[in-house]
Amino acid sequence: MHDKKIITAGKPLGEARKALIMIHGRGASADSILSLAAHLQVSDFALLAPQAANHTWYPYSFLAPPAQNEPWLSSALSVLKEVTDDIQKAGIPAEHIYFLGFSQGACLMLEFIARNAAQYGGAAAFTGGLVGDKIYPENYKGDFNGTPIFIGTSDPDMHVPVERVYATTNILKNMGASVTEKVYPNMGHTINQDEIDLANKLVFRP
Template identity: 30%
Template sequence: MFDVKKVPNGGIWIPSTKKDSKWVLVALHGSGGSSENYRGLEAIFNLPQLNYLFLNGPIREYANFRWYGDSAESRQRALEYLAVVFDQLMSAGFPASKIFLMGFSQGAALVFEFGLRYAHLFAGYIAISGRIEDLPALLHQKRAHIAEKGRWLVTHGSKDYHLSVIVMRDQVEKLKNAGLHIDYREYPKIHEFDHRKELPEICQWISHLAPNR
Protein backbone atom coordinates (compact mmCIF):
# COMPACT_ATOMS: atom_id res chain seq x y z
CA MET A 1 0.00 0.00 0.00
CA PHE A 2 1.17 3.51 -0.82
CA ASP A 3 0.04 6.55 1.17
CA VAL A 4 -0.86 9.07 -1.54
CA LYS A 5 -1.48 11.71 1.15
CA LYS A 6 2.29 12.04 1.45
CA VAL A 7 2.47 13.36 -2.12
CA PRO A 8 2.50 17.21 -2.05
CA ASN A 9 -0.55 17.73 -4.30
CA GLY A 10 -2.03 14.32 -3.72
CA GLY A 11 -3.52 12.01 -6.29
CA ILE A 12 -5.37 8.72 -6.50
CA TRP A 13 -4.09 5.33 -5.37
CA ILE A 14 -6.00 2.24 -6.51
CA PRO A 15 -4.62 -0.98 -5.04
CA SER A 16 -4.22 -4.15 -7.02
CA THR A 17 -6.91 -6.80 -6.65
CA LYS A 18 -4.09 -9.34 -6.53
CA LYS A 19 -2.75 -9.56 -2.99
CA ASP A 20 0.77 -8.24 -2.41
CA SER A 21 1.38 -7.38 -6.07
CA LYS A 22 4.23 -4.92 -6.56
CA TRP A 23 3.39 -3.88 -10.12
CA VAL A 24 2.44 -0.18 -10.37
CA LEU A 25 1.25 2.02 -13.22
CA VAL A 26 1.99 5.69 -12.50
CA ALA A 27 0.00 8.03 -14.76
CA LEU A 28 0.68 11.74 -15.41
CA HIS A 29 -2.12 13.96 -16.74
CA GLY A 30 -1.85 16.71 -19.34
CA SER A 31 -1.67 20.47 -18.75
CA GLY A 32 -4.84 21.71 -17.05
CA GLY A 33 -5.84 18.21 -16.03
CA SER A 34 -5.74 16.22 -12.82
CA SER A 35 -5.52 12.72 -11.45
CA GLU A 36 -9.29 12.47 -11.97
CA ASN A 37 -8.68 12.27 -15.74
CA TYR A 38 -7.50 8.70 -15.25
CA ARG A 39 -10.25 7.49 -12.96
CA GLY A 40 -11.81 4.40 -14.49
CA LEU A 41 -8.64 3.37 -16.32
CA GLU A 42 -8.27 0.41 -13.97
CA ALA A 43 -11.63 -0.93 -15.18
CA ILE A 44 -10.67 -0.44 -18.84
CA PHE A 45 -7.34 -2.21 -18.45
CA ASN A 46 -8.64 -4.90 -16.09
CA LEU A 47 -5.14 -6.02 -15.11
CA PRO A 48 -5.47 -7.43 -11.57
CA GLN A 49 -1.71 -7.42 -11.04
CA LEU A 50 -1.50 -3.62 -11.33
CA ASN A 51 -1.64 -1.02 -8.60
CA TYR A 52 -2.45 2.44 -9.98
CA LEU A 53 -1.06 5.81 -8.93
CA PHE A 54 -2.64 8.79 -10.68
CA LEU A 55 -0.68 11.93 -9.77
CA ASN A 56 -1.48 15.64 -9.72
CA GLY A 57 1.09 18.06 -11.10
CA PRO A 58 2.97 20.47 -8.80
CA ILE A 59 1.33 23.66 -10.14
CA ARG A 60 -2.25 24.11 -8.96
CA GLU A 61 -4.75 26.04 -11.09
CA TYR A 62 -8.05 26.10 -9.19
CA ALA A 63 -9.27 22.47 -9.38
CA ASN A 64 -6.71 21.48 -12.01
CA PHE A 65 -2.95 21.18 -12.29
CA ARG A 66 0.04 21.64 -14.59
CA TRP A 67 3.43 20.00 -14.46
CA TYR A 68 5.46 22.99 -15.62
CA GLY A 69 5.31 26.41 -17.24
CA ASP A 70 7.32 27.93 -20.08
CA SER A 71 10.77 28.01 -18.49
CA ALA A 72 13.49 25.39 -18.16
CA GLU A 73 13.51 26.13 -14.43
CA SER A 74 9.85 25.16 -14.20
CA ARG A 75 10.52 21.89 -15.99
CA GLN A 76 13.40 21.21 -13.61
CA ARG A 77 11.07 21.68 -10.62
CA ALA A 78 8.70 19.13 -12.17
CA LEU A 79 11.55 16.63 -12.44
CA GLU A 80 12.47 17.21 -8.80
CA TYR A 81 8.82 16.79 -7.78
CA LEU A 82 8.61 13.43 -9.56
CA ALA A 83 11.91 12.27 -8.08
CA VAL A 84 10.49 12.79 -4.59
CA VAL A 85 7.34 10.85 -5.43
CA PHE A 86 9.18 7.91 -6.99
CA ASP A 87 11.65 7.78 -4.12
CA GLN A 88 8.64 7.56 -1.77
CA LEU A 89 7.05 4.85 -3.89
CA MET A 90 10.18 2.71 -3.87
CA SER A 91 10.67 3.28 -0.15
CA ALA A 92 7.15 1.90 0.30
CA GLY A 93 8.29 -1.39 -1.21
CA PHE A 94 7.53 -0.98 -4.90
CA PRO A 95 10.74 -1.61 -6.89
CA ALA A 96 11.56 0.42 -9.99
CA SER A 97 11.68 -2.80 -12.02
CA LYS A 98 7.92 -3.20 -11.48
CA ILE A 99 6.87 0.40 -12.18
CA PHE A 100 5.39 1.64 -15.45
CA LEU A 101 5.47 5.38 -16.12
CA MET A 102 2.72 6.67 -18.42
CA GLY A 103 1.75 10.20 -19.40
CA PHE A 104 -0.52 12.14 -21.73
CA SER A 105 0.46 15.41 -23.47
CA GLN A 106 2.50 17.41 -20.93
CA GLY A 107 2.64 14.24 -18.86
CA ALA A 108 4.03 12.38 -21.88
CA ALA A 109 6.79 14.96 -22.20
CA LEU A 110 7.77 14.13 -18.63
CA VAL A 111 7.81 10.42 -19.35
CA PHE A 112 10.75 11.24 -21.63
CA GLU A 113 12.25 14.12 -19.64
CA PHE A 114 12.09 12.38 -16.26
CA GLY A 115 12.36 8.79 -17.39
CA LEU A 116 15.65 9.26 -19.24
CA ARG A 117 17.22 11.30 -16.43
CA TYR A 118 16.10 9.35 -13.36
CA ALA A 119 18.67 6.95 -11.94
CA HIS A 120 16.38 3.91 -11.81
CA LEU A 121 15.18 1.83 -14.77
CA PHE A 122 11.42 1.28 -14.87
CA ALA A 123 9.59 -1.73 -16.29
CA GLY A 124 8.25 0.39 -19.14
CA TYR A 125 7.61 3.91 -20.38
CA ILE A 126 4.43 4.98 -22.18
CA ALA A 127 4.16 8.43 -23.80
CA ILE A 128 0.78 9.38 -25.29
CA SER A 129 0.37 12.42 -27.55
CA GLY A 130 3.37 14.31 -26.24
CA ARG A 131 6.34 16.40 -27.33
CA ILE A 132 9.79 16.80 -25.82
CA GLU A 133 10.49 20.46 -25.03
CA ASP A 134 14.29 20.38 -25.42
CA LEU A 135 15.40 17.22 -27.17
CA PRO A 136 19.09 18.18 -27.64
CA ALA A 137 19.47 18.79 -23.89
CA LEU A 138 17.71 15.53 -23.07
CA LEU A 139 19.90 13.52 -25.43
CA HIS A 140 22.95 15.08 -23.80
CA GLN A 141 21.74 14.40 -20.24
CA LYS A 142 20.13 10.98 -20.68
CA ARG A 143 21.41 8.07 -18.62
CA ALA A 144 23.08 5.51 -20.85
CA HIS A 145 21.67 2.43 -19.10
CA ILE A 146 18.10 3.79 -19.34
CA ALA A 147 18.49 4.50 -23.05
CA GLU A 148 20.01 1.07 -23.64
CA LYS A 149 17.68 -1.10 -21.55
CA GLY A 150 14.40 0.84 -21.32
CA ARG A 151 11.26 -0.29 -23.15
CA TRP A 152 9.18 2.51 -24.64
CA LEU A 153 5.72 2.68 -26.16
CA VAL A 154 5.03 6.01 -27.87
CA THR A 155 1.62 6.78 -29.38
CA HIS A 156 0.30 9.81 -31.25
CA GLY A 157 -2.68 10.93 -33.28
CA SER A 158 -2.34 11.43 -37.03
CA LYS A 159 -5.00 14.17 -36.70
CA ASP A 160 -3.44 15.86 -33.66
CA TYR A 161 -3.25 19.57 -34.49
CA HIS A 162 -2.40 20.56 -30.91
CA LEU A 163 0.94 18.74 -30.79
CA SER A 164 2.05 17.95 -34.33
CA VAL A 165 2.52 14.33 -35.27
CA ILE A 166 5.29 15.46 -37.64
CA VAL A 167 7.31 16.75 -34.68
CA MET A 168 6.77 13.52 -32.76
CA ARG A 169 7.85 11.39 -35.71
CA ASP A 170 11.07 13.37 -35.98
CA GLN A 171 11.74 13.16 -32.24
CA VAL A 172 11.11 9.42 -32.17
CA GLU A 173 13.55 8.92 -35.04
CA LYS A 174 16.23 10.89 -33.19
CA LEU A 175 15.59 8.93 -29.99
CA LYS A 176 15.90 5.65 -31.89
CA ASN A 177 19.16 6.85 -33.40
CA ALA A 178 20.33 7.52 -29.85
CA GLY A 179 19.74 3.87 -28.98
CA LEU A 180 16.25 3.84 -27.47
CA HIS A 181 14.01 0.81 -28.02
CA ILE A 182 10.75 2.50 -29.06
CA ASP A 183 7.53 0.91 -30.24
CA TYR A 184 5.90 3.84 -32.06
CA ARG A 185 2.23 3.70 -33.06
CA GLU A 186 -0.12 6.21 -34.67
CA TYR A 187 -3.90 6.32 -34.49
CA PRO A 188 -6.48 8.33 -36.48
CA LYS A 189 -7.25 10.57 -33.51
CA ILE A 190 -6.95 14.18 -32.39
CA HIS A 191 -5.36 15.26 -29.07
CA GLU A 192 -7.15 12.71 -26.91
CA PHE A 193 -7.21 9.07 -25.86
CA ASP A 194 -8.46 6.54 -28.38
CA HIS A 195 -10.58 4.14 -26.32
CA ARG A 196 -11.36 1.86 -29.27
CA LYS A 197 -7.86 0.78 -30.24
CA GLU A 198 -5.11 2.74 -28.50
CA LEU A 199 -5.95 1.97 -24.86
CA PRO A 200 -6.49 -1.77 -25.51
CA GLU A 201 -3.12 -1.93 -27.26
CA ILE A 202 -1.43 -0.10 -24.38
CA CYS A 203 -3.02 -2.59 -21.99
CA GLN A 204 -1.72 -5.48 -24.07
CA TRP A 205 1.77 -3.97 -24.17
CA ILE A 206 1.81 -3.63 -20.37
CA SER A 207 0.48 -7.14 -19.77
CA HIS A 208 3.26 -8.58 -21.94
CA LEU A 209 5.88 -6.98 -19.66
CA ALA A 210 3.93 -7.54 -16.42
CA PRO A 211 2.43 -11.03 -16.64
CA ASN A 212 -0.29 -11.93 -14.13
CA ARG A 213 1.41 -14.78 -12.31
Protein backbone atom coordinates in the same frame (compact mmCIF):
# COMPACT_ATOMS: atom_id res chain seq x y z
CA MET B 1 5.57 25.06 -7.14
CA HIS B 2 4.02 21.63 -7.10
CA ASP B 3 3.32 19.89 -3.84
CA LYS B 4 3.58 16.12 -3.73
CA LYS B 5 -0.15 15.44 -3.78
CA ILE B 6 -0.69 11.84 -4.88
CA ILE B 7 -4.04 10.17 -5.52
CA THR B 8 -3.83 6.39 -5.22
CA ALA B 9 -5.92 3.46 -6.42
CA GLY B 10 -5.49 -0.23 -7.12
CA LYS B 11 -3.53 -2.35 -4.68
CA PRO B 12 -1.93 -0.74 -1.64
CA LEU B 13 1.73 0.04 -2.30
CA GLY B 14 2.86 -2.28 0.47
CA GLU B 15 0.98 -5.23 -1.05
CA ALA B 16 1.60 -4.73 -4.76
CA ARG B 17 4.42 -6.23 -6.81
CA LYS B 18 4.09 -3.61 -9.56
CA ALA B 19 3.32 0.11 -9.58
CA LEU B 20 2.05 2.47 -12.28
CA ILE B 21 2.61 6.23 -12.13
CA MET B 22 -0.14 7.98 -14.16
CA ILE B 23 0.39 11.61 -15.19
CA HIS B 24 -2.52 13.79 -16.27
CA GLY B 25 -2.57 16.44 -18.97
CA ARG B 26 -3.03 20.20 -18.82
CA GLY B 27 -6.36 21.19 -17.32
CA ALA B 28 -7.08 17.64 -16.16
CA SER B 29 -6.71 15.90 -12.82
CA ALA B 30 -5.16 12.91 -11.11
CA ASP B 31 -8.64 11.42 -10.74
CA SER B 32 -9.31 11.71 -14.47
CA ILE B 33 -6.14 9.91 -15.51
CA LEU B 34 -6.75 7.22 -12.89
CA SER B 35 -10.07 6.44 -14.59
CA LEU B 36 -8.07 5.17 -17.57
CA ALA B 37 -6.83 2.26 -15.44
CA ALA B 38 -10.20 0.53 -15.87
CA HIS B 39 -9.20 -0.10 -19.51
CA LEU B 40 -5.68 -1.38 -18.76
CA GLN B 41 -4.30 -4.71 -17.58
CA VAL B 42 -3.22 -3.29 -14.25
CA SER B 43 -5.61 -4.92 -11.76
CA ASP B 44 -2.70 -6.12 -9.62
CA PHE B 45 -0.80 -2.81 -9.69
CA ALA B 46 -0.53 -0.02 -7.16
CA LEU B 47 -1.68 3.10 -9.02
CA LEU B 48 -0.25 6.51 -8.17
CA ALA B 49 -1.34 9.73 -9.87
CA PRO B 50 0.30 13.02 -8.86
CA GLN B 51 -1.85 16.16 -9.06
CA ALA B 52 -0.36 19.27 -10.67
CA ALA B 53 -0.82 22.64 -8.99
CA ASN B 54 -3.62 24.51 -10.80
CA HIS B 55 -4.00 21.47 -13.10
CA THR B 56 -0.95 22.27 -15.21
CA TRP B 57 2.61 20.96 -14.92
CA TYR B 58 4.26 23.93 -16.63
CA PRO B 59 2.78 27.15 -18.05
CA TYR B 60 3.85 27.23 -21.69
CA SER B 61 3.96 24.76 -24.57
CA PHE B 62 6.38 21.86 -24.18
CA LEU B 63 8.04 23.26 -27.31
CA ALA B 64 9.04 26.48 -25.53
CA PRO B 65 12.67 26.92 -24.43
CA PRO B 66 12.91 24.99 -21.14
CA ALA B 67 13.90 28.13 -19.20
CA GLN B 68 10.50 29.66 -19.99
CA ASN B 69 8.76 26.77 -18.21
CA GLU B 70 10.93 27.04 -15.11
CA PRO B 71 10.75 26.67 -12.19
CA TRP B 72 7.59 24.64 -12.82
CA LEU B 73 9.20 22.03 -15.07
CA SER B 74 11.93 21.21 -12.56
CA SER B 75 9.37 21.10 -9.77
CA ALA B 76 7.21 18.66 -11.74
CA LEU B 77 10.20 16.44 -12.52
CA SER B 78 11.11 16.48 -8.83
CA VAL B 79 7.63 15.24 -7.92
CA LEU B 80 8.03 12.27 -10.28
CA LYS B 81 11.46 11.53 -8.80
CA GLU B 82 10.01 11.54 -5.29
CA VAL B 83 7.15 9.23 -6.29
CA THR B 84 9.55 6.83 -8.01
CA ASP B 85 11.82 6.84 -4.97
CA ASP B 86 8.86 6.21 -2.65
CA ILE B 87 7.81 3.19 -4.71
CA GLN B 88 11.30 1.73 -4.54
CA LYS B 89 11.48 2.36 -0.78
CA ALA B 90 8.25 0.35 -0.50
CA GLY B 91 10.10 -2.61 -1.99
CA ILE B 92 9.11 -2.41 -5.66
CA PRO B 93 12.22 -2.36 -7.90
CA ALA B 94 12.59 -0.14 -10.97
CA GLU B 95 11.91 -3.04 -13.34
CA HIS B 96 8.39 -3.28 -11.86
CA ILE B 97 7.67 0.46 -12.08
CA TYR B 98 5.54 1.60 -15.03
CA PHE B 99 4.68 5.06 -16.37
CA LEU B 100 1.75 6.46 -18.33
CA GLY B 101 0.90 9.98 -19.44
CA PHE B 102 -1.42 11.86 -21.76
CA SER B 103 -0.59 15.10 -23.60
CA GLN B 104 1.29 17.43 -21.22
CA GLY B 105 1.53 14.48 -18.84
CA ALA B 106 3.04 12.32 -21.60
CA CYS B 107 5.64 15.01 -22.35
CA LEU B 108 6.55 15.30 -18.69
CA MET B 109 6.72 11.54 -18.29
CA LEU B 110 8.96 11.06 -21.33
CA GLU B 111 11.24 13.86 -20.17
CA PHE B 112 11.51 12.28 -16.72
CA ILE B 113 12.33 8.76 -17.87
CA ALA B 114 14.84 10.02 -20.46
CA ARG B 115 16.63 12.00 -17.75
CA ASN B 116 16.52 8.98 -15.43
CA ALA B 117 16.79 6.01 -17.77
CA ALA B 118 16.80 2.55 -16.18
CA GLN B 119 15.24 -0.82 -16.82
CA TYR B 120 11.65 0.04 -15.95
CA GLY B 121 8.61 -2.16 -16.37
CA GLY B 122 7.44 -0.03 -19.28
CA ALA B 123 5.89 3.27 -20.34
CA ALA B 124 2.91 4.38 -22.40
CA ALA B 125 2.88 7.91 -23.82
CA PHE B 126 -0.39 9.01 -25.37
CA THR B 127 0.47 12.06 -27.52
CA GLY B 128 3.74 13.45 -26.21
CA GLY B 129 7.40 14.11 -26.87
CA LEU B 130 10.57 15.27 -25.16
CA VAL B 131 10.46 18.82 -23.81
CA GLY B 132 12.13 21.87 -25.32
CA ASP B 133 12.39 24.19 -28.29
CA LYS B 134 14.78 21.54 -29.60
CA ILE B 135 16.08 18.20 -28.36
CA TYR B 136 18.73 18.58 -25.65
CA PRO B 137 20.51 15.19 -25.69
CA GLU B 138 22.93 16.29 -22.97
CA ASN B 139 20.00 16.13 -20.51
CA TYR B 140 19.44 12.42 -21.08
CA LYS B 141 21.45 9.69 -19.44
CA GLY B 142 21.23 6.05 -18.47
CA ASP B 143 20.24 2.83 -20.23
CA PHE B 144 16.68 1.55 -20.62
CA ASN B 145 18.01 -1.97 -21.12
CA GLY B 146 15.08 -3.05 -23.30
CA THR B 147 12.28 -1.24 -21.43
CA PRO B 148 9.12 -1.41 -23.61
CA ILE B 149 7.76 2.03 -24.47
CA PHE B 150 4.66 2.75 -26.53
CA ILE B 151 4.09 6.18 -28.07
CA GLY B 152 0.85 6.91 -29.91
CA THR B 153 -0.07 10.21 -31.54
CA SER B 154 -2.19 11.89 -34.19
CA ASP B 155 -0.89 13.49 -37.37
CA PRO B 156 -1.63 16.31 -37.28
CA ASP B 157 -2.01 17.10 -33.59
CA MET B 158 -2.76 20.62 -32.37
CA HIS B 159 -0.17 20.47 -29.59
CA VAL B 160 2.43 17.84 -30.49
CA PRO B 161 4.06 17.89 -33.94
CA VAL B 162 4.73 14.43 -35.27
CA GLU B 163 8.34 15.40 -36.00
CA ARG B 164 8.97 15.73 -32.25
CA VAL B 165 7.47 12.28 -31.69
CA TYR B 166 9.86 10.81 -34.28
CA ALA B 167 12.83 12.58 -32.67
CA THR B 168 11.77 11.35 -29.23
CA THR B 169 11.53 7.77 -30.45
CA ASN B 170 15.05 7.98 -31.87
CA ILE B 171 16.50 9.28 -28.59
CA LEU B 172 14.78 6.56 -26.54
CA LYS B 173 15.89 3.82 -28.93
CA ASN B 174 19.46 5.09 -28.78
CA MET B 175 19.22 4.77 -24.99
CA GLY B 176 18.27 1.11 -25.24
CA ALA B 177 14.47 1.26 -25.08
CA SER B 178 12.25 -1.03 -27.12
CA VAL B 179 9.99 1.64 -28.62
CA THR B 180 6.78 1.07 -30.56
CA GLU B 181 5.54 4.26 -32.19
CA LYS B 182 2.18 4.51 -33.93
CA VAL B 183 0.88 7.56 -35.76
CA TYR B 184 -2.87 7.80 -36.43
CA PRO B 185 -3.99 10.03 -39.31
CA ASN B 186 -6.35 12.78 -38.13
CA MET B 187 -7.13 11.07 -34.81
CA GLY B 188 -7.40 14.34 -32.91
CA HIS B 189 -6.08 15.09 -29.44
CA THR B 190 -7.44 12.03 -27.68
CA ILE B 191 -6.72 8.39 -26.82
CA ASN B 192 -8.22 5.72 -29.05
CA GLN B 193 -8.99 2.05 -28.43
CA ASP B 194 -6.12 0.83 -30.58
CA GLU B 195 -3.67 2.75 -28.38
CA ILE B 196 -5.18 1.13 -25.29
CA ASP B 197 -4.93 -2.30 -26.90
CA LEU B 198 -1.30 -1.76 -27.90
CA ALA B 199 -0.37 -0.44 -24.46
CA ASN B 200 -1.89 -3.56 -22.90
CA LYS B 201 -0.14 -5.85 -25.37
CA LEU B 202 3.29 -4.22 -25.34
CA VAL B 203 3.63 -2.58 -21.93
CA PHE B 204 1.12 -3.94 -19.42
CA ARG B 205 1.28 -7.53 -20.56
CA PRO B 206 0.84 -10.02 -17.70
